[in-house]
Structures are given as C-alpha cells and as structure tokens.
Amino acid sequence: MSRRYPRFCHLCGTPLALVERYLMYSNGLVICPTCESTAPRCQRCALPGRHLERVGGALLCPTCRAQVAFCACCGRALLETAYMIGDSPLKYCQRCLEERPRCDICQAPLNERGRLLPGRHGESRRCGACWAEAVHSPNEAAPLYQRIFLLLPQEPGLTLPLLPRLHLCERALLQELHQQRRESLQPGEKEGAESDPHLLGIFVQQGREQDIYIEHYLPRDLFQAVAAHELAHAWQAWQGLDGLPLLVGEGFAEWTAYHVLLALGEERMAQRLLHRRDLYGQGLQRFLTLEQHQGRTAVLAAARGSLLL
Incomplete structure (x- = not known):
C-alpha cells in the first residue's frame, strides 16, 4: 500500500x-x-x-x-489546577479560593450571586447556590418544621407531646447559647462539651419551656437535617435523658436526622451525614450498625442509656 x-x-x-x-x-x-x-x-x-x-x-x-472546565465563581478557564469543595461537582480557581470571602455553609467562594448579610452579631455569608436554596424567613421555615414534627412518630418512631418553639438566628447567638449551656454544667459533665462542633442549631429547655434555635438562611435540606437533629434532643428531654455521653446523645440525634432526610427524599444530605468523621458521624455509624444487627428497639434502648452502645 x-x-x-x-x-x-x-x-x-x-x-x-x-x-x-x-x-x-x-x-x-x-x-x-x-x-x-x-x-x-x-x-x-x-x-x-x-x-x-x-x-x-x-x-x-x-x-x-x-x-475545559471553568471556575464556578469568576468564570476563568481552568487550564491547570482545578479545586473542588466537598461533594459539589463545581470547580474553582486558586485565586478565587484565596481572595474571595467564603460561604459559611459550604465554604465555596462568593460570586456576584452570593450574599454578605449584615447582622447584629456579625456578618453571614452565603454563596449563590446556598442562597438560592435558603430558608429565608420564619414563614418559610414553619411548614418545614411542622412537617418534620408530624413525620417523627412514623420515621424514625419518636413522639413529642409538644412542638418546641422555633427561632431563626445568627450563628453568633448559637455560640452564645452553647457557652451558656457549658457554664451551667457540672465539672464532670463538661468533659467533651467544649469540642461540640454542631453550632447550626441548639435545643434549649428551661423548666417545661422548650425552644429550638437554628441558624438563619440555611439551605432547605440542611435546615431539615438540623431541625430533625434538634427535635431528637427535645425527645431526649421528654424522656428525662440528661447528661448523656456526647457519642450517644449526638449520635442518636444524627441517626434521627438521617432517617428523616431519607423519608423526605433528601438523599444527598443524608449521605453527607454518613461521611462525617467527627463525633457526630461516629455516633451515627454506631447507631446504624446497632439498628442493622438488632433493630430499632435496640436503638431506642441505647438512646435511653439502657443498652451499651
């Protein structure tokens, strides 16, 4: 040829x-x-x-x-290194990661669709994606919160006699409430409480009054996860379960949030809970393992402290 x-x-x-x-x-x-x-x-x-x-x-x-991929923040062509954050498919350039303010929720750099939200206790930052999915007001939050409350008896099986009052607030207030809780604990109860990282929401009880505080402008799926988690703490309070080890108390609350998210069809957020490697994630994995081998009756017994986790 x-x-x-x-x-x-x-x-x-x-x-x-x-x-x-x-x-x-x-x-x-x-x-x-x-x-x-x-x-x-x-x-x-x-x-x-x-x-x-x-x-x-x-x-x-x-x-x-x-x-070629383009930076999701500034639109530059990513000719060399592209950076990704968490499980998001979006890619970013090094300049945006280094020079732009970051979202408080997902840590993505802010572009023109993002928001810098001034507040009494400091500034809140939301990227365009988190802002587009944010729960913006108590009127938006209330039906989501009520839905989770009504879902709990069926999935995962928790009954609350009363729905705690819901408050949307800045993260700084959550930190203040968390610090007040630490100061009220006895010396032996403070062990491990200082490292509590879950400051997107907090459950507070004074007498028979119950309140749940959740950071404002959370994306819808994250708001639902936090609401379910804190309602699990309200259930623990009605059961008289004070002073639980963090692995048990927070692990059970994450287990509750995980099942609520699955019931709501929020599978991506449920998977994010599974990927946590902190005490919350460790507790969740232990409760899921217990559920797999012994069923939910054993989970509720462990949550009440009557079964070793």
Whole structure:
C-alpha cells in the first residue's frame, strides 16, 4: 500500500510542494513554516489554529473549548489546577479560593450571586447556590418544621407531646447559647462539651419551656437535617435523658436526622451525614450498625442509656 502524503497546509491551504518543509503534529495537523511561526496557539493544548475563541480569559481551540472546565465563581478557564469543595461537582480557581470571602455553609467562594448579610452579631455569608436554596424567613421555615414534627412518630418512631418553639438566628447567638449551656454544667459533665462542633442549631429547655434555635438562611435540606437533629434532643428531654455521653446523645440525634432526610427524599444530605468523621458521624455509624444487627428497639434502648452502645 502506498503512503499518502499531505498536499496542503491545514491552516492556510498553501500547497506543501511550494515549501521546503512542513510540520505534522501528533493529532494529524499539518502546517507550513509560516503558519507555524505566525498562527495563534491554544492556551490549553498549545496547538496552532486559525479558529480559536477567547473564552474565560483564555484562547482555546474548539476541541479544548468543549473539554475545559471553568471556575464556578469568576468564570476563568481552568487550564491547570482545578479545586473542588466537598461533594459539589463545581470547580474553582486558586485565586478565587484565596481572595474571595467564603460561604459559611459550604465554604465555596462568593460570586456576584452570593450574599454578605449584615447582622447584629456579625456578618453571614452565603454563596449563590446556598442562597438560592435558603430558608429565608420564619414563614418559610414553619411548614418545614411542622412537617418534620408530624413525620417523627412514623420515621424514625419518636413522639413529642409538644412542638418546641422555633427561632431563626445568627450563628453568633448559637455560640452564645452553647457557652451558656457549658457554664451551667457540672465539672464532670463538661468533659467533651467544649469540642461540640454542631453550632447550626441548639435545643434549649428551661423548666417545661422548650425552644429550638437554628441558624438563619440555611439551605432547605440542611435546615431539615438540623431541625430533625434538634427535635431528637427535645425527645431526649421528654424522656428525662440528661447528661448523656456526647457519642450517644449526638449520635442518636444524627441517626434521627438521617432517617428523616431519607423519608423526605433528601438523599444527598443524608449521605453527607454518613461521611462525617467527627463525633457526630461516629455516633451515627454506631447507631446504624446497632439498628442493622438488632433493630430499632435496640436503638431506642441505647438512646435511653439502657443498652451499651
């Protein structure tokens, strides 16, 4: 079989018989010396071309244009390293991660769709994605909260005689309430409480008055997870379960939130609970293992402290 030789430059059409030499790239592109020295090059693959497009601040050939990712914050073409946060598929450039304020919820850098929300106790920050899904007001929160309260007796099987009052507040207030709780504990009860990281919500009881405080402007799925978690603490209070080890108290509350989320169809948030590696995640895994081997009756017994976890 005879070998076929290229006859024309792929960029300018000059007959290759008229030039002393030509260049052939690995992808089959053949060009004359003039195009090799004068044609602009794609900033991703470095191949010369006559139909390049400037997109995201970079000059790209059609092939690279279809393959390259762009920073979800500033829109720059990600020609080198792309950074991802958590389980989000979005990608970011290093400059945005280093220079822009970060979302309090997901840690993504803020773009023009994000929000900086001033407050009495400090500023709250929400990226565009979290803000788009945020629970913005008590009127939006109330039906979600009520739905979880009504769901609890069926999934996972907790009955509360009364629905605690709900308050949306700034994170700084949650931290203040958490500190007040620590100060009210006896010396032996304070062990482990200082490291409690769950400051998106808190359950407070004074006498028979029960209140649940949840950080304002949480995304809907996260709000539901926090509400279910804190309602589990309200159930523990009605059971007279004070002073539980954090692994038991918080692990059971996460177990409750996990099952509520699944019942609501919030599988992605439920999976996020499974991926936690802190005390909350460890407690959740222990309760799930107990449920798998001995059923929910054993889970409720462990939650009441009558069965070793």
